[in-house]
Amino acid sequence: MQTTPEVGDEFVAISCVNVGVGPGGTTSMLARVALVDYKGHVLLDHYVQPTPGVTLTDCRTASTGITYEDLYSDNSLSFSEVQMKVGKMVKGKILVGYCIWNDLSVLGMSHPAVHTRDVGLYQPFRNALRSPNTIIRLPTLAWTLLNRRCSEGLLNPVEMARAAIDIYRSAAEDWENAITNRNWPSALPPSTFSRCYY
Structure with a gap:
């Protein structure tokens, strides 16, 4: 029996946490990654x-x-x-997150730019917080838009991925309408990370 896809099945949110390697520990290496679905249920969480x-x-x-x-x-x-594992789970999905290029970079992966929804780049959020040219911190977005605390203690990729998908959901209709009308509503990621998108 074939099941009907649920609303949001095409979305996956991602967040990574890194540790330091090399001299002084200044180079980042992936240490934990989490993926959650549209409703915030954990799909993957591994060290x-x-x-x-x-x-x-x-x-x-x-x-x-x-x-x-x-x-x-x-x-x-x-x-x-x-x-x-991550590659299989995000293939063909719309990837939601915060500063997604950092996650893709540390994973050594790329993803179609048109299939990303980066809450750190969404221009209406920036405009609403009067920072049109600045990437606003995820805790600030979560507090301002959702009245919710995020990453106040230790960095938790599950918590951060959930915050990203919930922030996206708060503007999903307007966001998707803008894309449908060929009016991309987000700033571009840093050009130095262009390899992370195609």
């Missing part, structure tokens, strides 16, 4: 094992809550496994 041969120098625990043990727990997968 990511450090890439062999890469020196993990800073778990950034004070902000991420991630420890070395987390990255080798039963809920951790190799980078290639995570990349493959």
Whole structure:
């Protein structure tokens, strides 16, 4: 028996948390990734094992809550496994998130630009907060638009992905109408991350 697709089935929200590798831990490496559906239900939430041969120098625990043990727990997968899983789950979907280029970059992936909905780039949100040329922080968007706190303690990719999809949903009708009318309503991502889109 064939089931009817539910409203929002074409959307997946993403968020990643990184740790530091290399000298001084200033280079970011994927440490945890989460995907949620249109209603905020968790589709995927995994820690990511450090890439062999890469020196993990800073778990950034004070902000991420991630420890070395987390990255080798039963809920951790190799980078290639995570990349493959995420790739399969977002293929053909509209990807929602905040500063999506950061997530795509650390995952080593690209996604069709027209199939992204980045709440950090949506111009009406920027205009409403009187910051037309500035990327507004996700906690600020969540508080201003949803009266909800987000990422006040440790960075939690599930919480951040849920915030992104809920922020998107708050403007979904206007957002999609603008796209249908060929009036792309978002600013462009940084040109240095053009490889993350096609």
